[in-house]
Amino acid sequence: MVENRPFLTFLAHLVMVLGVLFVAFPVWIAFVASTHEPGTFLSGVVPMLPGKAGWETYRQILFSGVSASGAPPIWLMMKNSLIMALSITVGKITISILSAFAIVYFRFPFRVAAFWLIFITLMLPVEVRIVPTFKVVADLGMLNSYAGLSIPLIASATATFLFRQFFLTIPDELAEAARIDGASPMKFFRDMVLPLSRTNIAALFVILFIYGWNQYVWPMLITTDPDHYTLVMGIKRMVAVADSDPQWNYVMASVVLAMLPPVLVVVGMQRLFVKGLVEQEK
Amino acid sequence: MQTKRMTFRSHWLPYALIAPQLAVTLIFFIWPAAQAIRQSFLREDPFGLSSRFVGLANYTRLLDNPEYLESFRVTVVFSTATAALSMGLALLLALAVDRIIRANQFYTTLVIWPYAVAPAVAGVLWWFMFNPTIGIFTYILEVVGYDWNDRLNSADAMTLVVVAASWKQISYNFLFFVAGLQSIPMSLREAAAIDGAGPVKRFFTVVFPLLSPTTFFLLVVNITYTMFDTFGIVDATTAGGPNRATNILVYKVYQDGFIGLNLGSSAAQSVILMLIVMALTFVQFRWIERRVQY
Numbered sequence: 001m002v003e004n005r006p007f008l009t010f011l012a013h014l015v016m017v018l019g020v021l022f023v024a025f026p027v028w029i030a031f032v033a034s035t036h037e038p039g040t041f042l043s044g045v046v047p048m049l050p051g052k053a054g055w056e057t058y059r060q061i062l063f064s065g066v067s068a069s070g071a072p073p074i075w076l077m078m079k080n081s082l083i084m085a086l087s088i089t090v091g092k093i094t095i096s097i098l099s100a101f102a103i104v105y106f107r108f109p110f111r112v113a114a115f116w117l118i119f120i121t122l123m124l125p126v127e128v129r130i131v132p133t134f135k136v137v138a139d140l141g142m143l144n145s146y147a148g149l150s151i152p153l154i155a156s157a158t159a160t161f162l163f164r165q166f167f168l169t170i171p172d173e174l175a176e177a178a179r180i181d182g183a184s185p186m187k188f189f190r191d192m193v194l195p196l197s198r199t200n201i202a203a204l205f206v207i208l209f210i211y212g213w214n215q216y217v218w219p220m221l222i223t224t225d226p227d228h229y230t231l232v233m234g235i236k237r238m239v240a241v242a243d244s245d246p247q248w249n250y251v252m253a254s255v256v257l258a259m260l261p262p263v264l265v266v267v268g269m270q271r272l273f274v275k276g277l278v279e280q281e282k
Numbered sequence: 283m284q285t286k287r288m289t290f291r292s293h294w295l296p297y298a299l300i301a302p303q304l305a306v307t308l309i310f311f312i313w314p315a316a317q318a319i320r321q322s323f324l325r326e327d328p329f330g331l332s333s334r335f336v337g338l339a340n341y342t343r344l345l346d347n348p349e350y351l352e353s354f355r356v357t358v359v360f361s362t363a364t365a366a367l368s369m370g371l372a373l374l375l376a377l378a379v380d381r382i383i384r385a386n387q388f389y390t391t392l393v394i395w396p397y398a399v400a401p402a403v404a405g406v407l408w409w410f411m412f413n414p415t416i417g418i419f420t421y422i423l424e425v426v427g428y429d430w431n432d433r434l435n436s437a438d439a440m441t442l443v444v445v446a447a448s449w450k451q452i453s454y455n456f457l458f459f460v461a462g463l464q465s466i467p468m469s470l471r472e473a474a475a476i477d478g479a480g481p482v483k484r485f486f487t488v489v490f491p492l493l494s495p496t497t498f499f500l501l502v503v504n505i506t507y508t509m510f511d512t513f514g515i516v517d518a519t520t521a522g523g524p525n526r527a528t529n530i531l532v533y534k535v536y537q538d539g540f541i542g543l544n545l546g547s548s549a550a551q552s553v554i555l556m557l558i559v560m561a562l563t564f565v566q567f568r569w570i571e572r573r574v575q576y
Contacts (some may be wrong), residue, residue, distance in 0.1 A: 002474055008381060015378035019371070020392045025453065026407040029418060033410065043415050048418075102299035112431050114300055121311045123563050125510045127532045128555045131539035131548055132314035132321065152310040172287045203336040214400035216514035216544060217536070232400045236518050239406060252410065255403055262398035268392055274457060275382040277397075 005143060019169030027259065034058070034253035041248045057253050074257055077231040082261070084149045084219065084230055085212030091154035092208050093201055101189055102161035105175065122157040126218055134221055144225040159204055162279055166200050167193065206269050210262045231258045296372070315556065321549035340550040350528065350534070350551075357383045359510065360444060364512075365504040368448035369497070372455030377485070379456075380463045390460070397453040402514030409519040413437075432520065436527030439520045443528050446519065447512050454507075455500050462496030463563035502566045507559065531555060 033046055035054030040047065061074045102108075103115055128132060135150060142148030170193070178188040213232070220233040229237070235254050239246045266273050286492045322340050326333040376421050396404070411419050414431045423430045432438040466489060472559060474484045513532050516522060522529035522537060529537070537554065539548030 004479070008481060012378040012381040014372060016393075018380065019375045019378070019452075020389065022371075023396055023449070025392055025403075026411060026449070029411055032399045035544050038502070046416055046418050048412075092290065093565070095306065099300040099303040103285075103294040105286055106292065106296035106299075107285055110297045111296070114304060117307055117312065118303060122306050123559045124311050124315050124561065127510050127513050127554055128535070128559060129311075129314045129318050130536055131312060131545065132317035134540075136310060136314055151306065155306040155311055160303065168286075175286060175290075175373055176288050179288065179290070185292060185295060188290075210398050214398075214403075214514075216400060216402045217517070220517075221540070232402055232514075235406055237403060239409075239518065248410070248416070251406070258403050259399050262400075262566055263395045266395050266398040267391060268393070273394075273397075277454070277457060278461060 028254075030252045030255050033248055034250075034256055036249055038247055038249055040098070046248075053249065057249050060259075061250050061253050062257075072226045072229060072234075074231065074254055076227070077234045078148075078261075080146075080211055080228055080259065081230040081232065081258075083146055084215065085209050087146060087150035088153050088212035088215070089205055089208040091150060092156040092159050093204055095154060096156050096159035097163050097194075097197065097201070100160050100167055102192060103160075104164055104167040105185065105188075117170075118155070118157050118160050120157075121155045126153065130217065130221070137222055140161050143222050144228050146228070148222050149215075149219055149228070149230070150212075153212075153215065156208075159208070162200065162204065163197065166197060170196060197270075200279075202269075203272045203279065205276075207267055207274045207276040209265055213262050318549045318550050318552040318556075321545055322553045323359050324545045336546070340546045341554075344547060344550050344554075345556055352526060353531055353534045356440075356526070356528060359440065360447075360512075360528070360530055361505050363440075364445045364447045364451065364508045365501060367444060367500050369453040369500055369504060371448070372452045373459050373497075375386040375452070375456050375465055376459035377489075379460060392455055392534070394453040396450050399450060400514060401447070401450060401512055402518040404450040405443070405446050405515035405518035408442060408449065412442050432524075433522055436524060438525055442447075443512070443515055446515050447508060450515075451504060451507060458496055458500055459493070462493050466492045499566070502562055506559070506562050506566075509555075509562075 016094065021142065029046065032048060032050050033041075034057055036047060036051035037053045063073050063075065099114075099118065105112060137143060137148050137152055142151070174192055175188060178192060183191070195220050215230070219230045223229055223233070231254065235251065235258060238251050238254060323335060323337060324333040325336045325339065379389050382389065411417050411434055412430060414420055414433060420430045430438055432442045470488055471484055471490070476489050479487065509530070510532055512530065513536070516528055516530060516533050518530045522533050531551065532555065535548055535551045538544045538551065542548075
């Protein structure tokens with residue numbers, strides 16, 4: 001703050017409060033809607049304050065599912081989402097840190113070519129090559145499987161770059177010392193590189209977990225079997241019930257549950273989240 | 283390309299280390315992309331039994347097709363509106379939080395979490411509030427005399443997807459604007475203040491120009507976001523309708539490929555989108571190189 005202007009400070013607080021309200025309002029409405037009985041939505045506008053049917057609604061969708069829309073119990077979809085998100089996260093970090101280690105600490109033929117191949121993935125988001133990718137996965141028999149949900153998404157140029165940038169800042173003396181002591185490359189990786197990368201791995205973990213949990217179009221295409229539905233894409237199926245209005249209290253309760261895990265991760269690990277987000281773009 | 287001064291020696295280890303990443307890249311990225319390019323030059327009969335080479339016919343057909351050009355126009359409107367709205371609001375919030383000394387961490391936490399909300403979920407949230415029969419905003423708009431219906435009115439549908447997409451993107455833009463503001467030396471603003479420039483003048487003559495690298499970078503990121511990551515928002519709310527008013531390019535690729543089963547045309551659209559992503563990535567990396575020289 002350059003000078004003391006009470007009015008401007010007041011204005012700043014006002015803007016922030018309005019901003020927070022704008023950001024939080026949709027979620028409040030969703031939460032309120034999830035606590036009312038279905039009958040509330042037949043007449044007039046959605047209420048602004050929570051109702052009394054909340055426990056019943058959440059218990060119902062979590063454990064028995066909503067029969068009208070053919071959706072399985074939410075806990076099953078949450079489990080699928082969690083498996084998919086964790087597989088994508090762990091997969092991306094593992095293969096990226098290994099390939100970055102190879103690119104930085106070895107000289108081998110086709111090294112630059114390999115680097116560029118990985119770089120190209122940055123330009124091929126799944127939405128763009130969706131039909132042929134679907135065909136590949138179908139030909140490999142990976143539809144309706146956890147492998148099909150996660151493996152096609154785990155190549156990562158950004159994570160590889162991030163680790164490469166970081167490895168270049170590790171002092172050369174460490175690798176030299178390791179070699180003089182007779183350590184193999186993999187021992188050096190395990191005992192030096194991996195512990196040094198801890199913060200970077202954690203920051204990437206936060207960002208990639210959100211990315212994985214929020215996948216939508218890919219699970220929608222490759223899962224036709226309700227046992228493999230993930231939560232984010234399952235909501236769409238609940239909304240699109242044929243010939244009738246969606247059961248809003250159930251839909252909104254699922255929306256709240258779909259938001260909860262990634263939002264908790266962001267709020268709980270804010271420092272790592274910001275670090276991961278900002279460094280990804282370098 | 284850079285390596286370490288000292289490298290390890292092994293004939294097989296680096297290949298083994300890089301193999302998983304390369305395998306995934308080749309099987310699920312490069313091969314499908316190559317297939318899309320190949321397919322874009324072919325025309326398949328409706329049963330998928332035979333296909334023949336048609337040269338650029340898929341592309342010329344596409345560019346003559348008013349529906350495709352309309353989809354281009356819709357994408358431009360959607361991208362511009364979303365980028366402008368979410369960046370504008372984010373800049374306002376960033377300026378406010380930059381002024382507040384105490385409690386700014388608290389405000390930041392309360393503003394950034396929508397980043398974690400899935401686009402499809404963000405879409406459903408706003409779709410619910412603008413629901414023609416029970417939505418809260420529909421009700422408010424009715425009170426002031428506007429008859430909202432995003433299922434029939436094109437402009438309403440576009441507004442809905444723009445608001446939902448912007449709401450989700452504010453947190454990202456906010457974080458980068460705050461970082462950009464913090465990197466502006468305080469001495470510059472203080473000097474301007476001593477010379478008698480008020481807060482508004484300081485913003486336009488000192489702060490905003492120095493923020494331009496951040497703004498430009500965010501512009502590119504936001505365009506990429508609106509073109510590709512908003513698939514979920516569109517699919518969960520308007521599904522491209524009404525009357526194709528929100529049928530953005532990436533949604534059309536999906537519709538033509540999976541629902542219309544017009545593979546040649548869908549592949550040609552994929553290739554065009556790939557070219558757009560390449561251009562955007564190129565611009566983004568050029569910008570990063572330039573930033574290093576500052």
